[in-house]
Amino acid sequence: xxxxxxxxxxxxxxxxxxxxxxxxxxxxxxxxxxxxxxxxxxxxxxxxxxxxxxxxxxxxxxxxxxxxxxxxxxxxxxxxxxxxxxxxxxxxxxxxxxxxxxxxxxxxxxxxxxxxxxxxxxxxxxxxxxxxxxxxxxxxxxxxxxxxxxxxxxxxxxxxxxxxxxxxxxxxxxxxxxxxxxxxxxxxxxxxxxxxxxxxxxxxxxxxxxxxxxxxxxxxxxxxxxxxxxxxxxx
Amino acid sequence: xxxxxxxxxxxxxxxxxxxxxxxxxxxxxxxxxxxxxxxxxxxxxxxxxxxxxxxxxxxxxxxxxxxxxxxxxxxxxxxxxxxxxxxxxxxxxxxxxxxxxxxxxxxxxxxxxxxxxxxxxxxxxxxxxxxxxxxxxxxxxxxxxxxxxxxxxxxxxxxxxxxxxxxxxxxxxxxxxxxxxxxxxxxxxxxxxxxxxxxxxxxxxxxxxxxxxxxxxxxxxxxxxxxxxxxxxxxxxxxxxxxxxxxxxxxxxxxxxxxxxxxxxxxxxxxxxxxxxxxxxxxxxxxxxxxxxxxxxxxxxxxxxxxxxxxxxxxxxxxxxxxxxxxxxxxxxxxxxxxxxxxxxxxxxxxxxxxxxxxxxxxxxxxxxxxxxxxxxxxxxxxxxxxxxxxxxxxxxxxxx
Numbered sequence: 001x002x003x004x005x006x007x008x009x010x011x012x013x014x015x016x017x018x019x020x021x022x023x024x025x026x027x028x029x030x031x032x033x034x035x036x037x038x039x040x041x042x043x044x045x046x047x048x049x050x051x052x053x054x055x056x057x058x059x060x061x062x063x064x065x066x067x068x069x070x071x072x073x074x075x076x077x078x079x080x081x082x083x084x085x086x087x088x089x090x091x092x093x094x095x096x097x098x099x100x101x102x103x104x105x106x107x108x109x110x111x112x113x114x115x116x117x118x119x120x121x122x123x124x125x126x127x128x129x130x131x132x133x134x135x136x137x138x139x140x141x142x143x144x145x146x147x148x149x150x151x152x153x154x155x156x157x158x159x160x161x162x163x164x165x166x167x168x169x170x171x172x173x174x175x176x177x178x179x180x181x182x183x184x185x186x187x188x189x190x191x192x193x194x195x196x197x198x199x200x201x202x203x204x205x206x207x208x209x210x211x212x213x214x215x216x217x218x219x220x221x222x223x224x225x226x227x228x229x230x231x232x233x234x235x
Numbered sequence: 236x237x238x239x240x241x242x243x244x245x246x247x248x249x250x251x252x253x254x255x256x257x258x259x260x261x262x263x264x265x266x267x268x269x270x271x272x273x274x275x276x277x278x279x280x281x282x283x284x285x286x287x288x289x290x291x292x293x294x295x296x297x298x299x300x301x302x303x304x305x306x307x308x309x310x311x312x313x314x315x316x317x318x319x320x321x322x323x324x325x326x327x328x329x330x331x332x333x334x335x336x337x338x339x340x341x342x343x344x345x346x347x348x349x350x351x352x353x354x355x356x357x358x359x360x361x362x363x364x365x366x367x368x369x370x371x372x373x374x375x376x377x378x379x380x381x382x383x384x385x386x387x388x389x390x391x392x393x394x395x396x397x398x399x400x401x402x403x404x405x406x407x408x409x410x411x412x413x414x415x416x417x418x419x420x421x422x423x424x425x426x427x428x429x430x431x432x433x434x435x436x437x438x439x440x441x442x443x444x445x446x447x448x449x450x451x452x453x454x455x456x457x458x459x460x461x462x463x464x465x466x467x468x469x470x471x472x473x474x475x476x477x478x479x480x481x482x483x484x485x486x487x488x489x490x491x492x493x494x495x496x497x498x499x500x501x502x503x504x505x506x507x508x509x510x511x512x513x514x515x516x517x518x519x520x521x522x523x524x525x526x527x528x529x530x531x532x533x534x535x536x537x538x539x540x541x542x543x544x545x546x547x548x549x550x551x552x553x554x555x556x557x558x559x560x561x562x563x564x565x566x567x568x569x570x571x572x573x574x575x576x577x578x579x580x581x582x583x584x585x586x587x588x589x590x591x592x593x594x595x596x597x598x599x600x601x602x603x604x605x606x607x608x609x610x611x612x613x614x615x616x617x618x619x620x621x622x623x624x625x626x627x628x629x630x631x632x633x634x635x636x
Binding site: 049052053056058059084085087088089093095099101102103104108111112113115116117121144160172 | 236237239242243245246247546547550551552553554555556557560629630631633634
């Protein structure tokens with residue numbers, strides 16, 4: 001591991017205190033190299049979402065150490081003051097539902113992120129257009145989200161996750177609402193983008209269709225992760 | 236940077252415009268209420284302006300002739316006219332009553348004016364049609380707001396009057412149109428009784444042994460004569476000579492004639508501070524209530540619109556949008572809603588409400604400026620609840636779980 005990508009060591013998260021305390025994460029160790037896509041699988045209540053929220057810097061872990069894109073962001077406490085800027089610049093999110101902003105067209109949904117980071121409008125829109133070409137949705141660039149199919153919306157959501165060229169992407173059940181063909185297409189896109197942009201991607205999933213596509217899988221159960229080699233078959 | 240507020244408004248413009256129109260109708264009512272108050276103040280000032288007087292001489296210790304009844308002898312004017320600094324004087328009577336024309340009647344302030352020429356205190360300063368009163372009896376000049384036309388025959392008490400002239404914006408402090416008639420007719424109208432009442436009064440007087448003495452012939456007739464005439468007027472209007480201070484002339488009349496005299500500013504204070512004070516307070520209370528209702532409506536609408544975007548706000552926060560960007564989006568929407576409401580309200584008040592309102596509605600430009608400032612302030616304050624709700628949204632909600 002070069003230090004880029006994702007490195008998690010001994011991460012824990014406890015909710016509450018005393019007799020009512022719940023250890024959602026007990027000891028999580030993970031590493032994802034740049035350009036790699038790994039799966040994170042576990043039953044309901046296993047701690048998947050808590051781990052995703054901790055990685056996404058929206059909840060504070062209790063202890064451990066996290067390194068994103070070569071920068072240690074957490075070491076028993078946040079080492080980054082502006083977590084909002086951290087999320088904007090270093091982490092891309094892809095959700096189960098696309099959650100596109102309904103009052104912005106496709107281009108602006110994607111270009112908004114670089115604009116928030118202070119990138120000029122023209123350059124932000126250029127970045128969005130390049131991603132649309134790669135994701136094959138450039139013909140819908142001016143459409144409103146409500147005019148897109150489910151697969152198109154999810155591809156736009158992926159473009160939004162990638163547009164700031166973050167070193168890390170966290171994908172939460174990105175294929176859940178899609179049929180097999182579209183689900184595999186999304187995974188293919190994520191793999192392509194990971195390779196092209198040197199992005200480390202964690203895909204949280206229950207989706208049996210896409211589990212065989214991962215070369216490495218992390219299982220999480222009762223707040224503890226276990227690594228397993230995957231099939232890495234991308235049909 | 237993309238205007239999130241603008242895009243959201245354009246995306247759901249129908250909902251936004253209809254909400255703005257609803258708010259605008261409420262703002263229209265609020266502006267109209269302010270206009271009614273301004274109209275009342277203007278009516279009071281117009282009444283004073285049109286009287287052409289610098290001083291009002293009234294019954295001692297009264298607030299007459301507009302706020303209280305006032306009676307002074309009709310020949311008092313001679314003594315006042317001889318005072319230093321007095322240019323012109325004229326008796327005047329005011330009587331608010333129903334003036335009949337055919338089978339309908341109009342509430343009007345009947346004003347009795349002395350014979351004279353245009354410029355005489357109490358006379359209408361200008362006409363929009365016809366001529367001034369030239370005969371001693373049974374001619375009238377009416378304000379066009381009364382609905383009368385030239386040549387119309389009016390009935391005031393038992394007498395018929397012909398409308399020979401028309402004026403505009405000659406109204407009482409209540410907004411009733413004025414009808415000018417000769418002073419003698421007005422004095423008669425103030426105290427004229429019906430035939431039965433006159434008969435009864437004469438019978439009672441004749442039955443009183445103090446007035447009906449066999450040894451004093453003519454006493455009963457003299458007493459009855461005195462009962463059937465009215466030697467009183469309500470006030471004497473005074474124009475002061477140039478170079479004389481109104482207050483000094485007023486003080487001189489007070490001292491030597493033992494009458495109460497008001498200057499223009501004092502009379503304005505009586506009209507505005509006492510006569511329409513209660514109405515002004517009522518309108519003020521309505522304005523406060525309407526402002527609170529408007530604020531509540533804006534707050535509710537913006538809060539509801541914000542709650543409908545909770546998921547989007549969570550996503551925006553998760554992807555790194557600053558709190559101030561989200562707050563600005565909500566604030567801009569609230570102000571835009573207020574702006575739509577104000578434009579609709581202004582149009583409603585100016586084009587729909589003011590022309591059909593029975594009272595004079597005066598919409599002053601500065602009131603509109605104050606109105607838009609108040610709307611902006613109300614919208615800003617109303618959006619605070621929604622902004623607080625938006626800022627409390629946890630970005631983790633976008634991830635779910």
